[in-house]
Amino acid sequence: MSADLLLAVDGLEKRFGALKATDGLDLEVRTGEIHALIGPNGAGKSTLMKQLSGEMKPDAGRILFRGADITYATAPRRARLGIARSYQITSIFPDYTVLENVATAVQMRMTGGAGILRRAKGDADIEEPALKLIERVGLSGAHDRLASALAHGQQRQLECAMALALEPSLLLLDEPMAGMGPQESAIMVELLRGLRGQVTTLLVEHDMDAVFSLADRITVLVYGKAIATGSPDEIRNNPAVREAYLGEEADAS
Amino acid sequence: MLTGGMALHKPSRSQAGKNSRIMLLFIEQILNGLQLGVFLFLVSAGLTLIFGIMGVINLAHGSLYMIGAYTCATVSMASGSYWLGFLAAGLAAALAGALMEVILMRRLYRRDHLDQVLVTFGLILFVNEAVTMIWGRTPLFMDLPQSLSGSVEIVPGAPYPVYRLGVILAGLAGAVGLWFLISKTRIGMLIRAGSTNREMVSALGVDIDRLYTLLFAAGAVLAGLAGAFAGPLVSVQVGMGESILILAFVVVVIGGIGSVRGALVGAILVGLVDTLGRAFLRDFLGLFLPPAEAAGMGAALSSMGIYIVMALILVIRPKGLFPVVAGR
Amino acid sequence: MPDGFLRIVTLALVVLALFFPLLAEAGGSAYLVPSASRILIYALAAVSLNLLVGYTGLVSLGHAAYLGVGAYVVGILSFHAVEGSTIFGLPGTVEGLVSIPLAILFSALVALVLGALCLRTSGIYFIMITLAFAQMMFFITVSLERYGGDDGLFMYAGPNRLGPLDLSSEWTFFYVCLAVLFAFLLFCRYLVGTRFGRALGAIRQNEARMITLGCNVYRYKLAIFVIAGAGAGLAGALLANQASYVSPDVLHWTRSGELLFMVILGGSGTLLGPVFGAVAFLLLEEYLPVLFDAAGLELLKEHWRIVFGPLLIIVMLFNRRGLYGLLAGRPRQ
Numbered sequence: 001m002s003a004d005l006l007l008a009v010d011g012l013e014k015r016f017g018a019l020k021a022t023d024g025l026d027l028e029v030r031t032g033e034i035h036a037l038i039g040p041n042g043a044g045k046s047t048l049m050k051q052l053s054g055e056m057k058p059d060a061g062r063i064l065f066r067g068a069d070i071t072y073a074t075a076p077r078r079a080r081l082g083i084a085r086s087y088q089i090t091s092i093f094p095d096y097t098v099l100e101n102v103a104t105a106v107q108m109r110m111t112g113g114a115g116i117l118r119r120a121k122g123d124a125d126i127e128e129p130a131l132k133l134i135e136r137v138g139l140s141g142a143h144d145r146l147a148s149a150l151a152h153g154q155q156r157q158l159e160c161a162m163a164l165a166l167e168p169s170l171l172l173l174d175e176p177m178a179g180m181g182p183q184e185s186a187i188m189v190e191l192l193r194g195l196r197g198q199v200t201t202l203l204v205e206h207d208m209d210a211v212f213s214l215a216d217r218i219t220v221l222v223y224g225k226a227i228a229t230g231s232p233d234e235i236r237n238n239p240a241v242r243e244a245y246l247g248e249e250a251d252a253s
Numbered sequence: 254m255l256t257g258g259m260a261l262h263k264p265s266r267s268q269a270g271k272n273s274r275i276m277l278l279f280i281e282q283i284l285n286g287l288q289l290g291v292f293l294f295l296v297s298a299g300l301t302l303i304f305g306i307m308g309v310i311n312l313a314h315g316s317l318y319m320i321g322a323y324t325c326a327t328v329s330m331a332s333g334s335y336w337l338g339f340l341a342a343g344l345a346a347a348l349a350g351a352l353m354e355v356i357l358m359r360r361l362y363r364r365d366h367l368d369q370v371l372v373t374f375g376l377i378l379f380v381n382e383a384v385t386m387i388w389g390r391t392p393l394f395m396d397l398p399q400s401l402s403g404s405v406e407i408v409p410g411a412p413y414p415v416y417r418l419g420v421i422l423a424g425l426a427g428a429v430g431l432w433f434l435i436s437k438t439r440i441g442m443l444i445r446a447g448s449t450n451r452e453m454v455s456a457l458g459v460d461i462d463r464l465y466t467l468l469f470a471a472g473a474v475l476a477g478l479a480g481a482f483a484g485p486l487v488s489v490q491v492g493m494g495e496s497i498l499i500l501a502f503v504v505v506v507i508g509g510i511g512s513v514r515g516a517l518v519g520a521i522l523v524g525l526v527d528t529l530g531r532a533f534l535r536d537f538l539g540l541f542l543p544p545a546e547a548a549g550m551g552a553a554l555s556s557m558g559i560y561i562v563m564a565l566i567l568v569i570r571p572k573g574l575f576p577v578v579a580g581r
Numbered sequence: 582m583p584d585g586f587l588r589i590v591t592l593a594l595v596v597l598a599l600f601f602p603l604l605a606e607a608g609g610s611a612y613l614v615p616s617a618s619r620i621l622i623y624a625l626a627a628v629s630l631n632l633l634v635g636y637t638g639l640v641s642l643g644h645a646a647y648l649g650v651g652a653y654v655v656g657i658l659s660f661h662a663v664e665g666s667t668i669f670g671l672p673g674t675v676e677g678l679v680s681i682p683l684a685i686l687f688s689a690l691v692a693l694v695l696g697a698l699c700l701r702t703s704g705i706y707f708i709m710i711t712l713a714f715a716q717m718m719f720f721i722t723v724s725l726e727r728y729g730g731d732d733g734l735f736m737y738a739g740p741n742r743l744g745p746l747d748l749s750s751e752w753t754f755f756y757v758c759l760a761v762l763f764a765f766l767l768f769c770r771y772l773v774g775t776r777f778g779r780a781l782g783a784i785r786q787n788e789a790r791m792i793t794l795g796c797n798v799y800r801y802k803l804a805i806f807v808i809a810g811a812g813a814g815l816a817g818a819l820l821a822n823q824a825s826y827v828s829p830d831v832l833h834w835t836r837s838g839e840l841l842f843m844v845i846l847g848g849s850g851t852l853l854g855p856v857f858g859a860v861a862f863l864l865l866e867e868y869l870p871v872l873f874d875a876a877g878l879e880l881l882k883e884h885w886r887i888v889f890g891p892l893l894i895i896v897m898l899f900n901r902r903g904l905y906g907l908l909a910g911r912p913r914q
């Protein structure tokens with residue numbers, strides 16, 4: 001196994017009754033890259049993300065992270081190993097402010113037995129990094145607002161900040177731009193571009209412009225199988241992909 | 254080991270006589286355990302269906318059991334016919350259940366469990382007080398139905414009351430009937446579909462509200478009939494519903510919420526463990542401990558028995574013995 | 582900090598509490614002091630339950646169990662002190678400085694064991710299983726023949742001493758309860774403000790997200806379950822002293838339901854809500870019959886629960902935010 005391989009998925013399978021949502025999937029993500037995962041609705045992208053983050057157990061196959069088998073590691077364990085994810089359906093703490101949301105995530109990274117009884121509000125150890133992250137995702141002015149009161153796009157940004165708060169070495173992003181307006185999308189694209197080289201990212205996204213401008217490599221998923229992996233150019237010119245996926249897309253739009 | 258324990262306490266009888274007596278006592282207690290299990294099943298089946306399908310927790314389910322028992326006692330005493338009382342109990346429980354659903358439970362389907370707990374807790378206070386107003390605080394005692402008051406010998410030398418035996422058989426028949434209804438009929442199919450996909454069933458042109466009211470009433474009938482069965486065997490009094498309700502919770506937790514099969518297995522397990530524990534644990538402990546301590550420990554342990562079983566099962570299978578998978 | 586109308590009500594209640602024995606005496610109703618102490622004790626229990634229900638989102642329907650353990654520890658120690666016998670090789674005691682900490686310790690231990698089991702489940706299962714285990718504790722106390730079984734246990738030595746204080750004085754006891762409640766409220770305020778408390782709130786709002794943030798939610802929940810159990814144990818210890826009597830009745834499952842009601846009635850997830858809830862609930866319970874009596878409604882006086890039950894139902898159906906929310910006027914922003 002080469003040194004720059006961060007994540008390797010090997011023959012992964014997940015069945016829902018008769019449906020194989022993940023069907024003998026192989027995938028390699030290299031350290032530092034933005035790896036995009038695309039495919040039509042129901043291809044099994046979210047299902048794969050859940051298996052990577054530990055929320056769902058695969059039926060067969062292996063997941064290796066830095067060469068170690070984490071196929072059966074629990075979700076909290078994976079989070080501590082450095083795998084963080086954001087959700088296709090926004091998942092935040094609605095009754096907390098933006099700052100409280102991110103500070104909670106920061107605090108989870110720092111979990112130390114003693115610090116847990118420190119007063120959380122005004123605690124610079126967690127609030128300073130949190131404020132930096134809030135700025136980094138472009139929510140600077142909003143840190144005092146309740147998360148539930150944010151616009152949808154802002155909630156997605158918040159979610160990114162929470163995932164980054166774990167200082168992950170692998171970031172799993174499930175459609176971070178879903179439901180965003182063009183302006184919000186542009187901010188998010190900039191944010192992700194800024195992460196290139198710092199945080200390895202596995203990105204599921206339907207916005208093809210964003211995918212092709214951001215990704216170092218792209219894997220195409222159809223019916224739970226990876227039908228192609230390669231650079232954006234290779235994918236664009238791959239006949240199988242054009243037929244199975246991009247063709248449809250072009251017709252549809 | 255059990256027989257040995259008993260022998261310590263009754264040293265004067267002949268060995269063979271002792272052993273067969275113990276054997277008979279054992280059979281009798283097993284039957285008693287089965288009978289408690291049947292009551293518990295009838296109450297739990299309604300609970301578990303209502304949990305599983307409508308997602309509501311109804312603390313007042315035990316009240317339906319109590320209403321059944323009181324109605325049966327009153328009608329059968331007035332008319333002289335147990336069976337008339339039995340019918341009336343089913344009707345009264347159905348009516349009470351349907352009213353409960355239409356007036357209250359309906360508003361709770363979309364609320365969280367906490368609200369459901371508190372509202373149905375208030376309902377218990379109300380029903381208990383209403384029953385007190387109607388029937389007073391003194392417990393009622395019912396006679397056994399004339400036709401079933403004898404006993405039969407299941408094994409030679411072991412007479413067992415016909416009525417109790419009948420209850421066991423009726424309960425088991427009920428279990429089979431329920432299983433058939435749910436897994437083989439159109440109504441059962443609708444019920445199962447409704448639990449996973451409310452919108453789809455509505456789209457098929459089925460009136461979901463009516464279906465739910467009916468289902469609730471059906472669960473109520475099961476509880477009410479259990480109350481009618483229990484009437485001649487226990488004292489009919491306010492609060493009888495809650496003790497059976499909590500046991501039914503244990504049954505449902507053991508069996509897995511939403512699973513009728515689980516309710517049956519759980520109910521019989523709880524019935525047997527509780528009855529046998531109370532009957533034999535003390536003598537069993539007497540093997541190792543002085544009599545006074547054995548009595549004390551035995552009483553404490555036998556009242557804990559079912560909860561210990563529940564804890565053990567929970568450790569092994571947090572979702573119960575027959576966890577209900579989505580869509581089934 | 583509460584504001585506006587709420588602040589005024591809170592302040593009025595605090596002042597009333599501080600001077601209550603004086604006022605009651607002056608008004609010729611000294612007999613009200615023990616009832617007031619009882620309200621403070623239940624307020625304490627409700628506040629501890631609120632740590633679970635309001636702050637962590639754990640609906641426990643078995644909180645009376647810990648109230649009972651605390652009460653029985655005090656009762657049993659007093660029993661052995663009077664009898665001159667030993668328990669686990671140690672003598673009994675009527676010294677509150679020993680028995681009350683032991684009551685807290687024991688209820689925490691029971692909460693640790695039962696919580697470790699209950700917290701393997703969630704949702705409806707959790708509600709049912711906390712109720713079931715509380716019922717188990719109830720039956721255990723019933724089976725304690727030596728300590729009165731069904732009939733309960735009289736503390737012939739009367740209430741405990743508490744160092745230099747004599748808890749058999751109604752005034753002293755009232756102020757001890759008040760001080761304990763106040764201290765516990767301060768403790769809770771501190772606790773929910775810590776990183777630990779913030780994590781609990783996050784678990785209530787979105788447990789799945791907390792797990793993927795790397796949180797071992799089971800441990801957090803167990804920790805707060807034990808703390809809440811200890812708080813209820815403290816309330817139980819006071820309850821035993823108030824009546825000089827403990828019985829399985831303290832652990833009856835309806836008690837757990839009532840505590841839950843107090844929390845929600847007052848306003849869950851707020852510091853003072855459960856206190857308001859306990860006051861309102863117990864006053865209603867006590868004065869509803871009196872009210873019907875005054876109105877000449879004999880039947881309702883006897884059967885006041887026929888009104889009480891529906892009243893509670895209506896409150897639950899229509900007032901989602903509790904008294905505290907009602908007084909505060911607008912939701913938190």
Ligand SMILES: Nc1ncnc2c1ncn2[C@@H]1O[C@H](COP(=O)(O)OP(=O)(O)OP(=O)(O)O)[C@@H](O)[C@H]1O
Binds near residue numbers: 040043048
């Ligand atoms: N919990 C589940 N139970 C049963 N089937 C499921 C479950 N989760 C997903 N599926 C099915 O598995 C398939 C893959 O779903 P998945 O959500 O992974 O697709 P996706 O690629 O993320 O789609 P989208 O682009 O719409 O987000 C779908 O057919 C879906 O219906």
Ligand SMILES: [Mg+2]
Binds near residue numbers: 045046047
């Ligand atoms: Mg998806």
